[in-house]
Each structure stands twice: as structure tokens, then as C-alpha cells.
Amino acid sequence: MINQPPAHLWVSESAPFEVHPISLMEREQSCSAIGGESHPNHPQTLILKSIFFLDGFGEVLLTSNSDGLFWESVNSPEFDGSDCLGIKLVPEAPAEVKFSDVYAVEFDNFGVIRKSKLAVASSCILCDEFEMYRFTVHSFQRSKSQPTQWVLTTFTFGHEDQQTCQMWVNQIDASLLLQVGRPKNLLVFVNPRSGKGIGSRTWEAVAPIFLRAKINTKMIVTERANHAFDVMASTADKDLKMYDGIVAVGGDGFFNEILNGFLLSRHLAHYPPRPSDIIDFVQAEGNYPNEAITENVNGSEDQAPLLSSAKYGGLEPSTSRNSTDHDSEFSAFDTWFRFGIIPAGSTDAIVMCSTGCRDPTTSTLQIVLGKRVHLDIAQVVRWKKTPTSKFDPYVRYAASFAGYGFYGDVITESEKLRWMGPRRYDYAGTRVFLRHSSYEAEIAYVDIKSEDTNTNGKRVLCRHNCSICNTKPNLQHSRTGSHSRQDETRWLKSKGRFLSIGAAVISCRNEKAPDGLVADAHLSDGFLHLILIRDCHHALYLWHLTQLARKGGNPMDFKFVEHHKTTAFTFTSFGDQSVWNLDGEMFEAHQLSAQVFRGLISLFAFGPEV
Numbered sequence: 274m275i276n277q278p279p280a281h282l283w284v285s286e287s288a289p290f291e292v293h294p295i296s297l298m299e300r301e302q303s304c305s306a307i308g309g310e311s312h313p314n315h316p317q318t319l320i321l322k323s324i325f326f327l328d329g330f331g332e333v334l335l336t337s338n339s340d341g342l343f344w345e346s347v348n349s350p351e352f353d354g355s356d357c358l359g360i361k362l363v364p365e366a367p368a369e370v371k372f373s374d375v376y377a378v379e380f381d382n383f384g385v386i387r388k389s390k391l392a393v394a395s396s397c398i399l400c401d402e403f404e405m406y407r408f409t410v411h412s413f414q415r416s417k418s419q420p421t422q423w424v425l426t427t428f429t430f431g432h433e434d435q436q437t438c439q440m441w442v443n444q445i446d447a448s449l450l451l452q453v454g455r456p457k458n459l460l461v462f463v464n465p466r467s468g469k470g471i472g473s474r475t476w477e478a479v480a481p482i483f484l485r486a487k488i489n490t491k492m493i494v495t496e497r498a499n500h501a502f503d504v505m506a507s508t509a510d511k512d513l514k515m516y517d518g519i520v521a522v523g524g525d526g527f528f529n530e531i532l533n534g535f536l537l538s539r540h541l542a543h544y545p546p547r548p549s550d551i552i553d554f555v556q557a558e559g560n561y562p563n564e565a566i567t568e569n570v571n572g573s574e575d576q577a578p579l580l581s582s583a584k585y586g587g588l589e590p591s592t593s594r595n596s597t598d599h600d601s602e603f604s605a606f607d608t609w610f611r612f613g614i615i616p617a618g619s620t621d622a623i624v625m626c627s628t629g630c631r632d633p634t635t636s637t638l639q640i641v642l643g644k645r646v647h648l649d650i651a652q653v654v655r656w657k658k659t660p661t662s663k664f665d666p667y668v669r670y671a672a673s674f675a676g677y678g679f680y681g682d683v684i685t686e687s688e689k690l691r692w693m694g695p696r697r698y699d700y701a702g703t704r705v706f707l708r709h710s711s712y713e714a715e716i717a718y719v720d721i722k723s724e725d726t727n728t729n730g731k732r733v734l735c736r737h738n739c740s741i742c743n744t745k746p747n748l749q750h751s752r753t754g755s756h757s758r759q760d761e762t763r764w765l766k767s768k769g770r771f772l773s774i775g776a777a778v779i780s781c782r783n784e785k786a787p788d789g790l791v792a793d794a795h796l797s798d799g800f801l802h803l804i805l806i807r808d809c810h811h812a813l814y815l816w817h818l819t820q821l822a823r824k825g826g827n828p829m830d831f832k833f834v835e836h837h838k839t840t841a842f843t844f845t846s847f848g849d850q851s852v853w854n855l856d857g858e859m860f861e862a863h864q865l866s867a868q869v870f871r872g873l874i875s876l877f878a879f880g881p882e883v
């Protein structure tokens with residue numbers, strides 16, 4: 274039943290408007306007039322107050338200032354908070370929304386406003402409903418069951434006067450324009466084959482949020498693997514700079530493709546040292562006998578070689594990259610350009626680590642609200658693909674993980690089973706586990722003293738506004754190269770048979786490993802976590818894997834597991850074939866080196882809230 278609003282709302286007391294004035298309405302043109310604070314960037318900010326009907330709640334006095342909207346219930350005999358059956362309802366609606374949490378406001382024309390929540394829920398025909406002009410404020414709230422998940426919420430305000438509604442919409446719109454860091458133009462890549470083939474559906478579900486937020490999106494649905502890479506690599510910088518960022522609707526592998534398409538031609542920096550650079554130096558100095566290298570199972574410091582920056586890096590100018598070029602070409606994107614990921618893949622570890630959950634709506638909200646976190650990126654340089662291939666440096670970047678042995682085998686197996694969707698990882702994982710293959714290899718890694726790690730060896734989890742990620746680095750490894758400026762870099766070596774070698778850039782939290790591969794890895798502390806799993810009894814390996822799969826497990830607490838926080842490492846295989854897994858993509862490499870670049874890129878994300 275649609276009623277006319279009660280008569281008292283039509284009576285003007287201080288009528289500032291001639292058309293349909295509403296009692297108690299106040300309009301202040303200057304902040305000082307009502308003792309409010311002016312917005313530092315916008316001294317003309319209006320402070321508005323008007324009586325509205327809040328849909329599903331009742332009559333409220335709505336106030337807008339530079340921070341947001343606030344409302345309080347207006348007590349009147351006809352709006353006493355009772356529903357149509359006379360039951361007293363305690364209003365549950367929040368009484369404020371900050372502009373920083375508002376992503377859109379829309380004028381809704383003439384339509385129904387309901388007096389109480391019960392009326393909304395039950396569509397009770399006896400409940401009071403009015404028809405009036407309306408506007409809707411779009412925001413979010415945290416899910417009650419999973420607080421890291423953000424769910425859409427709206428507040429619809431009704432008023433008899435169209436102009437009043439329109440004025441509020443204009444005012445709120447003006448306040449939203451003052452919110453810093455929100456994107457206006459985005460290039461969106463959609464992988465229709467992600468996960469269970471849900472990329473396009475995922476985009477269709479979240480696209481209205483971008484539309485409402487008045488963000489222009491240019492959307493490209495990929496037609497083949499590497500399509501997004503090719504577009505990113507071939508687009509001129511001046512065209513890319515028209516966008517505030519790039520959004521990937523897909524999984525980690527798809528994001529990796531976009532990242533590589535962006536970085537490969539734009540990020541110019543010195544390569545990390547080759548495995549042979551380190552061995553050559555050690556042999557020349559004579560302080561690290563080969564036998565000791567072979568036996569260095571525990572990475573004891575006595576056996577550690579020192580490597581001066583003058584001696585490593587070892588690349589001829591033709592094969593190295595100039596970090597001065599890097600500064601000019603890459604930093605042009607540095608300040609505002611961001612990447613977003615809307616999860617639609619099989620694992621989505623990067624999204625889980627950067628937003629705290631795996632939810633397309635949460636990721637979309639964090640994009641439209643312009644959130645930002647920095648992300649470390651590992652640069653992996655393959656020197657030789659197979660034992661017989663010639664020296665041919667080939668660079669790839671990884672945002673989450675580089676893994677060998679078990680991880681390489683799982684990705685090799687699962688690629689043949691793409692048709693199975695995300696279940697392929699369970700099937701391939703079981704097969705590879707049963708095979709229990711181990712591989713002979715040698716690893717050298719930069720030794721980091723615990724006082725250089727920002728945590729002093731303590732386990733500190735990465736969270737929203739993380740103090741570790743925000744700390745200035747003690748080491749000189751940074752965006753210009755992980756360790757290239759240090760006078761002395763100490764390398765440790767491990768050689769032997771490994772079930773797996775993993776280098777985690779971030780914690781790699783996912784549904785199979787709720788704490789991730791490394792629970793205390795950070796988004797942008799500038800460190801890699803090298804996890805070496807030596808050949809061990811099958812049952813012990815299973816025990817380690819079950820610890821990984823458990824929340825609060827201790828997967829590192831085994832003698833055969835080594836965990837080294839580092840900035841760079843080199844790898845040499847002694848087998849015929851060796852396959853790595855980079856962010857879920859296969860990467861064949863007989864010899865490689867990797868180094869981390871601290872906070873090399875920014876993501877549209879709020880940071881994990883674990």
C-alpha cells in the first residue's frame with residue numbers, strides 16, 4: 274500500500290526552498306556558519322542538513338560534511354520506530370557512512386521508500402510505503418561471517434522534492450571527486466578460460482560496480498594464451514599512461530602474463546649473478562672448498578663465501594641492463610599506475626594475500642575505492658634451458674612464487690589436465706606425491722642477517738598497513754636491484770637431492786594452504802623465502818604436506834626443511850630435465866638466478882587482514 278507522506282512533513286518551518294519545503298531543513302553555505310570544519314582541499318564544501326526518509330528505517334535528519342554522511346532518527350508521533358503490527362523495532366542501520374567508503378551516488382527518480390526494515394523484508398502490504406524522489410549512496414560493509422570480505426551495501430534516501438535530492442547527489446558527487454587515488458580509466462583483461470571457465474561471468478557480475486562508480490573500462494576478452502602479454506608488450510607507453518591501471522580478471526597465471534608483458538620491455542635493471550659467477554669467485558678465493566660446498570647441508574656460516582659487488586654480476590654490458598634507463602622509463606609509471614586482480618582462477622594466491630579473501634566483489638571494491646599496496650616482484654633469469662643449450666639469458670617475473678621439483682612436476686602434470694579445472698591440482702598433486710621424485714641440484718643464496726630483516730628474526734604476519742612493509746629498508750636492496758650496491762654480499766650454498774625448492778615472494782595463502790607456504794612472508798619487505806625440502810622418507814614428506822594444509826601448522830619444523838630469508842639465489846640442476854613453476858606457469862630452466870625487487874609494482878588492494 275503506497276501512502277502519501279504524513280502531513281507534518283509538508284509544513285515549512287524555516288523554508289529555505291520554495292518548492293516542497295520540508296520542516297527542519299537547513300542549508301548552510303559556509304562551514305563556519307554552523308561551526309563545522311572546512312575541508313582542507315575544498316573550502317567551499319557545503320554542510321547540508323535535511324530531513325529524509327531512509328529506506329527501511331524511517332525519518333532521519335541527514336547531515337553531510339567533508340568526511341561523509343551522518344544521520345539520526347527524527348522522533349515524531351507518526352514515526353516511532355514501530356512496524357505495521359505495532360511491534361517496536363530497534364533501528365539497526367548504521368548512522369554514518371564516510372565518503373572514503375562510498376563508491377557511487379545515484380539519483381533514483383520517483384519510487385517507493387519503506388518505513389521499516391520489516392517492510393523491506395516482508396513486503397508487507399500493511400506497512401507504510403511512500404512514493405517520493407530518491408537517491409542512493411553505494412558503499413560496502415564487512416561480511417558478518419567473514420570480516421575480510423566486503424559486501425555491497427546501499428542507503429536510499431527519499432524526499433518529496435526532486436531538486437533537494439539532486440542537490441544532495443551533486444554535493445556527494447563533488448565530495449567523491451575529492452577522494453584521492455581513485456581510478457578513472459582502467460584497461461581490463463578477462464580470461465574466459467580461467468579456473469572453471471568463469472572469467473567472463475565474473476566480469477559480468479562486477480562490471481556494474483565500475484559503471485556505477487563512473488570508471489571507464491576498456492575490456493579485452495583474451496582469445497588465446499599470451500594474448501594479454503602481447504597487448505601489454507606492444508602497447509606504447511603513451512597509450513598505457515592513459516589508464517590508471519590494468520585489471521586482470523583471472524588467476525595468478527593470467528596476472529603473471531600481464532605483469533611480464535608490462536615489465537619485460539619497461540623494467541631495466543642489472544641481472545642477478547649467474548651460478549658460475551659465484552662458483553668462480555669461491556674457487557678463486559680458495560676459502561670455500563668444493564667439498565665444503567657439497568656438504569653444506571645446514572648452510573653454516575663458517576663455510577660462507579664473501580662476494581664483492583665488483584666480482585659478481587659478471588655480465589658483459591651487452592647482456593646486462595642499465596639501471597639508469599630503468600629509472601627514467603619505469604618510474605614514469607611508478608607513482609599512480611596500479612594493477613588489480615579480480616579472482617577467477619584456480620588458486621588466486623595473490624588476491625588472497627593482498628585482499629585477505631578470494632572474492633570478486635571485495636577485489637572490485639578495493640579497485641574502485643583506489644586502495645594501494647606495494648608488491649615485491651622476483652626477477653628470474655634463465656641462463657640455460659637444458660644442460661646442452663647454449664648460454665642465452667631469458668627473463669621472467671614472478672609475483673608470488675617460483676618452485677622446482679614437486680612444484681614443477683605438479684604444474685607439468687596439471688597442464689595436461691586443464692579440462693578438469695581447479696581439480697586438476699589435486700589429481701596432479703597426488704600423482705606427483707606418489708612418485709616421490711627427488712632431484713640433484715645446487716643452490717646459492719644471499720645470506721641475510723636477522724637484524725637486516727626488519728623483524729629481527731621474529732615471526733610477524735603481514736597485515737593491512739603493515740609496519741614491516743612500510744619500514745624503510747636497512748639493506749640497500751630496493752627497486753633498483755636486490756643487492757647490487759652492497760660492498761659485500763655473503764652467499765651460502767646448499768647442494769644435494771631435493772624433493773622441492775621453493776622461493777615465495779609473498780605468503781602464497783590459498784584454500785589448500787590457509788597460512789600459505791610461508792606464513793610470515795610480506796607483500797613488500799624486499800625478501801624472498803627460500804624453502805629447500807631435502808630428500809626424505811615418503812611418510813615424513815606427507816607429514817610436512819599435511820602441516821602445510823593445516824591452519825596453524827608447522828611445515829618448517831622438520832630437519833629436512835630449510836627456510837632461508839634472502840634477496841637473491843642461483844640454481845643449477847644436475848639432471849637432464851628441470852621444470853620450474855613460476856606463478857603457476859611452467860618454466861623450463863637448467864640454470865637460473867633470481868632476485869627480488871622491493872615494492873616494484875602497486876596493486877589496487879587494501880592489504881591482508883588475517
Ligand SMILES: Nc1ncnc2c1ncn2[C@@H]1O[C@H](COP(=O)(O)OP(=O)(O)OP(=O)(O)O)[C@@H](O)[C@H]1O
Pocket residue numbers: 464465466467468469495496497498499500522523524525526527528530617618619620621622856857858
Ligand atoms: N582465451 C584463452 N584461451 C586459452 N588460454 C588462455 C586464454 N586467455 C588466457 N589464457 C591462459 O590461461 C592460463 C591460465 O589462466 P589463469 O591463471 O587465469 O587460470 P588458472 O590457471 O585456472 O588459475 P591459477 O593461475 O590461479 O591457478 C594463462 O597462462 C593464460 O595464458
